Amino acid sequence: MKFTKMHGIGNDYVYVNCFHEVVEDPVGLSKKISDRHFGVGSDGLILILPSEIADCKMRIFNADGSEAQMCGNGIRCVAKYVYDHALVRKNPLTVETLAGIKTIELYTKNERVCSARVNMGRPKLMRPEIPMVGAETQVVDEMLVLNENTSFRVTCVSMGNPHCVIFVDDLKQLHIEKDGKAIEHHRVFPERTNVHFVKVHHPGEVTMVTWERGSGITLACGTGASAVCVAGVLNNLTERKLLAHLPGGDLELEWVEDENVYMTGAAAEVFTGEWLL
Numbered sequence: 654m655k656f657t658k659m660h661g662i663g664n665d666y667v668y669v670n671c672f673h674e675v676v677e678d679p680v681g682l683s684k685k686i687s688d689r690h691f692g693v694g695s696d697g698l699i700l701i702l703p704s705e706i707a708d709c710k711m712r713i714f715n716a717d718g719s720e721a722q723m724c725g726n727g728i729r730c731v732a733k734y735v736y737d738h739a740l741v742r743k744n745p746l747t748v749e750t751l752a753g754i755k756t757i758e759l760y761t762k763n764e765r766v767c768s769a770r771v772n773m774g775r776p777k778l779m780r781p782e783i784p785m786v787g788a789e790t791q792v793v794d795e796m797l798v799l800n801e802n803t804s805f806r807v808t809c810v811s812m813g814n815p816h817c818v819i820f821v822d823d824l825k826q827l828h829i830e831k832d833g834k835a836i837e838h839h840r841v842f843p844e845r846t847n848v849h850f851v852k853v854h855h856p857g858e859v860t861m862v863t864w865e866r867g868s869g870i871t872l873a874c875g876t877g878a879s880a881v882c883v884a885g886v887l888n889n890l891t892e893r894k895l896l897a898h899l900p901g902g903d904l905e906l907e908w909v910e911d912e913n914v915y916m917t918g919a920a921a922e923v924f925t926g927e928w929l930l
């Protein structure tokens with residue numbers, strides 16, 4: 654099976670072109686291929702498939718094999734792959750995901766895609782235990798108690814997949830692995846959740862670090878940065894246009910008046926290979 658390693662600001666996945674390849678067990682393959690010692694090493698597996706309702710379709714599997722609805726950094730790479738490899742030579746192009754069809758505008762250099770702007774769709778405010786409550790709800794944040802010594806004020810936003818956003822004063826004081834994992838698996842999130850700790854520098858700029866559902870600490874999360882943009886506005890901390898610094902690079906976000914969130918960032922192809930197992 655031929656594969657391609659790609660990343661969006663360090664959020665790295667193994668991509669398989671399922672216009673030409675068949676993957677029978679994506680759950681098992683994602684666990685094996687993502688292993689950083691015994692596999693290729695990645696945050697998960699992304700399948701690029703033909704679609705009957707969009708220009709192509711993506712399926713995203715986390716490193717633990719769980720399938721997610723959407724991947725912001727991954728969808729920019731999917732768009733780059735299908736354009737650069739001439740599977741879909743359109744700009745803008747559309748990608749079918751479990752979170753709906755997304756439209757992506759491509760930016761090229763020497764005929765190859767270097768970055769992309771994705772319409773990430775409309776966010777939904779969630780409440781722990783009552784996921785997917787409509788955005789009209791008045792409840793913006795909640796206290797999440799991990800144990801008698803640790804609790805966080807959280808804002809939970811769905812970008813098709815679930816995100817728990819926590820604004821903090823100091824990113825250096827965090828126990829991201831311990832607390833991120835505990836929040837991901839907290840009983841109030843029956844589908845588990847992605848977790849983001851965010852420091853606001855000023856209303857147009859934040860730094861964030863992420864614990865991803867099913868993959869652990871990653872260098873970036875595009876749906877997560879989109880959720881942070883929304884959570885910042887709802888908490889009166891940030892403007893609708895936001896520059897987010899993530900460990901792997903920067904993303905530009907905008908929550909526009911029609912309520913769609915737009916995310917812009919880089920996409921890169923690193924190498925191709927053949928999986929023998």
Ligand SMILES: N[C@@H](CCC[C@H](N)C(=O)O)C(=O)O
Nearest residue numbers: 721724725726814874875876
């Ligand atoms: N890294 C991604 C999100 C991948 C899926 C996520 N871990 C989930 O389970 O929801 C992104 O860039 O959005």
